[in-house]
Amino acid sequence: MPALDPILADIDRDLDTSLERLFAFLRIPSISTDPAYAAECRRAAEWLRADLSAIGFNASLRETGGHPVVLAHLPKPGAPHVLFYGHYDVQPVDPLDLWETPPFEPRLVTLPDGRRAISARGACDDKGQVMTFIEACRAWQAMQGELPVGVTILIEGAEENGSKHLPEWVAANRDELKADLALVCDTGMWDSATPAITTSLRGLAYFEVFVRCADRDLHSGLFGGAAANPIHVLSRIIADLHDDQGRVTLPGFYDAVREPPAEVLERWRALNLTPENFLGPIGLSRSAGERDRMLIEQVQSRPTCDANGIIGGYTGEGTKTVIAGQASAKISFRLVEDQDPEAVAASFSDFVRARVPEDCSVEIVTHKGSRALALPFDMPALGAARHALEAEWGVAPVTIGSGGSIPIVGDFKRSLGLDTLLIGFGLDDDRVHSPNEKYDLQSFHKGMRSWARILAALAG
């Protein structure tokens, strides 16, 4: 095994040009959910293909039915082989007027506490995280002419749009994706000084509810007091979804939820994550969740429900005395192991329909769901990654459960038989999916160094 120092030194030396490459990637507005940006998605894929080819990968675009996948191979006979996953698409940018600088004009900014950060849509999720890994590969190639392990890189373009075509594509390309381990970078650190390895992921069930009452918008002066108001119907549904103890009221919702083992609860208790600590940085101080649970349970091991969006009636400036004909809401559930998204969908449908007046109608659109996933605590790769991260950061990484869902991890297990190591360098204040998304410069820099070390550690 070659010495790591020259590789780490190359990463340090090359930081500015690494940033230039990332900025070029960030300038491409590859918003996957909006068909108007389809060509930009392809342009982002093409940019990645060219960059990976330049450092020696055999890279190509592969059609999926949606935005193309970038697939790149750099095998190393006799060594372990890893499959790295990320995505080149980004979230929409609205509301645009809340961005302090244009979302697709990346720049370095200094945060109020003095940290330096890369500001742009996708800076963290996931272009920054993807390039953190690719730059580590580049340094290895530059200094050693080879990687310590065989690597396949799979970067998709529809993660923010539910990865509709990916599971099928992965299953169909099983042979070409063969590996010993999957790596996924779409996760975060414990805090800006402490790296983390994510070992469990919550699942997701996501619904859109359209309540339709009158067949047109009505004047409240004429019809108020008689006509059903879809905003009232929807508000009742959302309000009823939680009781006054913060529990989700959907029948059967907690049936399949298991308690974490006593030793895990003990370890969590020792972390002493208080609402003030966890919520203080976002301007809150009290948990709105289940009253009888620790905060770390609320966000890691307990299933949750949130209305993610609602719209109905007049939402412009000033007043309009209208009773809307329709109102809609997006409502999603974070699931934990053994909860079945389809069972949640059935229960939710009954719950909603029971609250819609007979002469009104409701349409429930079910977006992609995913089961929760727990990774084996005894994976050998876990220990190797843990040591590599500790060497870089000077503190042992925390092993965490993530509230987010990364459905591809389940597909890797089912279709390819692969366990996944989830390591990323995002921070809670990265404003992922929000205006002014950022990625700490330290996350990028020490993240590249971390991946360079992890690749070496995985060589065994």
Next chain:
Amino acid sequence: MPALDPILADIDRDLDTSLERLFAFLRIPSISTDPAYAAECRRAAEWLRADLSAIGFNASLRETGGHPVVLAHLPKPGAPHVLFYGHYDVQPVDPLDLWETPPFEPRLVTLPDGRRAISARGACDDKGQVMTFIEACRAWQAMQGELPVGVTILIEGAEENGSKHLPEWVAANRDELKADLALVCDTGMWDSATPAITTSLRGLAYFEVFVRCADRDLHSGLFGGAAANPIHVLSRIIADLHDDQGRVTLPGFYDAVREPPAEVLERWRALNLTPENFLGPIGLSRSAGERDRMLIEQVQSRPTCDANGIIGGYTGEGTKTVIAGQASAKISFRLVEDQDPEAVAASFSDFVRARVPEDCSVEIVTHKGSRALALPFDMPALGAARHALEAEWGVAPVTIGSGGSIPIVGDFKRSLGLDTLLIGFGLDDDRVHSPNEKYDLQSFHKGMRSWARILAALAG
């Protein structure tokens, strides 16, 4: 009293040039709420002044501190004198992309059911309704050289902006506005075949509620289960505003509400207005209102509450697992006689604040409120107008209470001691305040004939 026939014949003959005049008036974008259109508002006022002068009125612009008022007199010594009120300003036109034709390029369109209509911003509200009256005066002048009653015309330019300066201006010009009766045209018909006279107006208290939780939008995978969700908070507030019997739960809300006299209830019962009749045309069949009330009570004599708009979180296509930092709703109350808008505002504020978590904040913006108003059922003018409308339409006009509020009617009573006859030819499907506003050609044509008849009837 001269025969009406030549006057009605003149209206029929002159329909095309009446339309040309209305179109010229509609082409002026007199949007009162937007300061950029101040000059256009003045241009609309000037257009009216010139038109009224041309038919013999002594017309002038009068400064109010806001957009000018058009005041025009044509007295008739010995005859009753009426004060006609309307407004020349119009609502904003956004969202502009929903207009099928440009809002300030009026044209005749054919509706899907074959009706002909005038399409433009202000076609009904209120330029069309104003010109319906003025054209009736024009026909009288053309054929008789005089009006059957003395007429003062008061057309303001800030009705869509809350008529801020008008009450003061009316009070200050009390002597010049002396009359026996006020006429207001800003109302509608019962349906396209049945005219109506409005005899009561509900008051209004209108609020906008902004709930703010986290200081940014959050990822529900990271914060779901702990962070307060402003959509949940707002939904709880809206859901709590009604009980399961359809009653408004605001403390004290019904304290000042009186029961209608037994004979009025008897008459209403005889009308047998069923939910199927009233709500059927808008695609509903069951009343959502107070269970123990007749439908006609629900929409005329009982106060109500409606959420007129709500928005929060992600409302675009597809999914976004966000917990919004803020959500807002517009919530209004229709008031009946003796309910005080300020008391409702105080009670509403307490109600809302009691439901916002301690670490979140709420802002309540109170828009203009107005008290309810009931007109005397025994006004002699009411009987005269009723006969005139029946002669024109072939069916007796319906006497309705309007859920809408027209605050100037209260000012006429308070400052001038005048009762008001509210007669208009708008229809429920006129899309007043919305894109593609229209005014039925029949409303314009038979409305002019109706006013010509009413003027004659009011001469006694």
